[in-house]
Amino acid sequence: MILRGRSFAVGVGIAVGFALVESSVGAVAPVYPEADWAKGDPARHGFDPSFGTELDAYAFAKDAPFTTDGLLVLHGGEILYERYARDYTAKMRHYAWSMTKSVSMALFGIAEGEGKIRRDDPISKWVPEADAKSFTGVTIANLISMSTGILWREGYEASPFDSHVVTALYRTRASFDFGLYRTEITKRVAPVGERFNYASGETNLMMKALGRSLGPAYADFPWNKLFTPIGMKSAVFERDGSGNFVGSSYLEATPRDFARFGYLFLRDGNWRGKQIVPAEWVKMAATPSPAMAHLRLDHRPADSPYGYGWWLNRAFPRAQIGKPFPSFPDDMYFASGHDGQELVVVPSWDVVVVRVGNDRFGKRLDLERIGKILKDARAKSAPAKGSVR
Numbered sequence: 001m002i003l004r005g006r007s008f009a010v011g012v013g014i015a016v017g018f019a020l021v022e023s024s025v026g027a028v029a030p031v032y033p034e035a036d037w038a039k040g041d042p043a044r045h046g047f048d049p050s051f052g053t054e055l056d057a058y059a060f061a062k063d064a065p066f067t068t069d070g071l072l073v074l075h076g077g078e079i080l081y082e083r084y085a086r087d088y089t090a091k092m093r094h095y096a097w098s099m100t101k102s103v104s105m106a107l108f109g110i111a112e113g114e115g116k117i118r119r120d121d122p123i124s125k126w127v128p129e130a131d132a133k134s135f136t137g138v139t140i141a142n143l144i145s146m147s148t149g150i151l152w153r154e155g156y157e158a159s160p161f162d163s164h165v166v167t168a169l170y171r172t173r174a175s176f177d178f179g180l181y182r183t184e185i186t187k188r189v190a191p192v193g194e195r196f197n198y199a200s201g202e203t204n205l206m207m208k209a210l211g212r213s214l215g216p217a218y219a220d221f222p223w224n225k226l227f228t229p230i231g232m233k234s235a236v237f238e239r240d241g242s243g244n245f246v247g248s249s250y251l252e253a254t255p256r257d258f259a260r261f262g263y264l265f266l267r268d269g270n271w272r273g274k275q276i277v278p279a280e281w282v283k284m285a286a287t288p289s290p291a292m293a294h295l296r297l298d299h300r301p302a303d304s305p306y307g308y309g310w311w312l313n314r315a316f317p318r319a320q321i322g323k324p325f326p327s328f329p330d331d332m333y334f335a336s337g338h339d340g341q342e343l344v345v346v347p348s349w350d351v352v353v354v355r356v357g358n359d360r361f362g363k364r365l366d367l368e369r370i371g372k373i374l375k376d377a378r379a380k381s382a383p384a385k386g387s388v389r
Contacts (some may be wrong), residue, residue, distance in 0.1 A: 031077030032263075032272050033231065037256055040078030043381065051377030052081045058369050059355070060085055065363035066340060069094060070255045073374070074263065074352040082255075093234055093252040094356040094372035097161040097337030100237075101203045103226070103261060104247030105144055105309025108210055109269075109281030110225045119144070126209035127183060130194055134186035134237075140209060142200040145289035149190035152182075152199035163201045167342075169249070176241035177246075179208025196291035196306055196319075200248035203309075207247035212261045219243070230264050230271050232257040249337070255354045257329070262335075262343045285310040285345075286333045292316045304336075311336050327371035338363045349378070 031038075042049045060083060062262060069088045073081040080143065084090065092129045096103070103151040112116050117126070119141040122128050123156045130138070134150060143150045153164045164185060168178045182201035211218040222245070227235040235255045240249035253261075257346040264270075265285060269277030293316075304324040313332040325332065328346060337341040340359030344367065345352055351374065 013199075014085060022344050026229040027303045030267055032075065033260065034138050036253060037074070037079045037259070038077070039082075040076065040080050041238070042080045042377070044156075045075045045078070045080055046381050047075065047080060047374075048377040048380035049139075050063060051089055051174045051373055054373045058084065058133060059083075059365060064365075067358040067359060068098045068355065068365060069338075071357045072259055072354040072355070074259055077263070079256075085106070088263065088356075090256055091234075093236065093254055093255060095249075095337070095341070096251045096258065096335075096343075097202070097249050097339060097341050098141070099337040099341050100249050100251040100333040101200075102309045102335035102343070103222075103251055104203050104245070105285070106261075106265075106269075106277045107222055107247075107280065108140070108144065108206060109225060109284070109382070110223070111214060113275075113278040113281075117210060121193060123209060126212045127179065127205060129180055130183040130205070131186045134188055135183070137192045138234065140206055141308070145330060146198055146202055146306055147193045147289050147291040148197075149188055149192050150187050150194050150198075151185055151187040151258055152201050154198050154200060155345060159227075164191065165248070168201065168204070169246075176248060177208075177244065178204040178240045179244050181212075182244075182375045186320055194294045198291055198306070202329055203248040204244065207245050211244055211355050212345070213372055226261075226276060228245075228273065230260045234373050244306050256357055258343055258356075259352050261358050262345050262354065265345050266350070282327055284308040286312060286331065288312060288314070288316065292319050292321070294319065298369040310334065325368045325371050327368055332366070332371075344370075 029033070037052070042051065054072060059071050068087065069086055070084045071081070072079060074260050082090065088094070112119060120139050123138050123140060123143065124132060138148045143325055150259055168181050169175055182205040187202065214221055222235070222237050232253055234254045236252040239248050240246055264276060265282050265370050268279045269275055269282045285307055287307050289308065305316050305319070310333045313323060313325050313328050314330055315321060329348045332344060332346045333349050334345065340355065340357035342353065342355040353370060356364060357365060
């Protein structure tokens with residue numbers, strides 16, 4: 001059974017084989033999951049088998065300051081590692097929180113590919129409620145790359161009374177229409193495209209525009225165009241009181257189904273020969289936000305660089321940002337969510353990592369440790385005959 005979007009508004013009602021790789025003898029056809037993922041032998045995939053024990057010891061340590069609910073590692077279209085804790089199982093959904101933003105970006109890319117809407121459209125074209133003066137020059141691409149230059153406060157538990165996102169999600173009037181609530185916050189703090197400011201409001205305003213461009217087709221669009229074609233049968237996408245998908249955060253699915261979405265991007269948006277997400281949009285995921293070319297006015301040393309709906313693993317000295325995870329290669333990019341949700345795509349390793357958890361108060365699992373374990377496992381294991389590195 002496929003579960004579709006459900007309404008959310010507080011106050012209103014709060015496959016066996018190897019992946020596609022270039023080599024001297026050509027390319028091997030990519031492997032895709034059937035009804036479920038196949039499990040692979042780490043050694044056959046060129047990984048030291050002990051890496052699973054190391055992941056257990058770090059990610060599921062009893063004395064860890066974070067809480068891992070599930071961790072999954074795929075290589076070449078097969079599961080090499082999978083473990084759950086706290087009574088979670090492979091068949092249980094987990095909130096994606098802000099990993100949802102990456103899914104919303106993909107949905108917009110699909111719609112653009114069908115000619116329904118364009119990234120260069122001014123937001124006022126689809127949402128004229130956006131104040132003309134404050135939002136002048138703001139395109140939908142600026143929303144996706146978090147570079148509108150318009151004030152937004154994203155704080156969570158630590159600052160609930162000063163947080164725009166808490167207001168939007170949990171206070172009756174704002175939660176009725178998250179997208180339009182964003183248009184009411186109009187203070188400009190930087191020129192368009194010159195300041196990165198992480199803002200859930202940008203994604204929900206983008207989703208408002210997407211909904212208006214699609215009309216009645218919007219209600220089933222995520223399933224018809226994305227979830228069903230790649231087999232994400234567990235997906236539940238919640239809506240605010242106006243019927244708009246809460247594209248910043250309210251998607252639920254199993255880790256194995258989140259892995260399908262990551263694998264779709266690993267395969268350049270193609271699923272069994274059908275282009276689901278335009279390849280150009282997959283490339284955009286790893287393209288830096290225009291704000292990364294500028295000195296960050298709101299810079300925090302621990303911040304990662306941002307692309308279009310995804311986080312990046314690259315250094316930007318001009319913006320005072322170093323490479324966040326040295327053990328992962330530069331082409332790694334990832335979706336990240338509140339309380340430690342992570343979906344990692346590593347094209348050069350042919351790897352997808354999904355981690356779900358309930359981390360709190362800044363004590364999050366360190367992706368660098370996961371990267372080091374995987375990097376070391378690849379280095380320790382001499383490539384087995386016929387394996388893919």
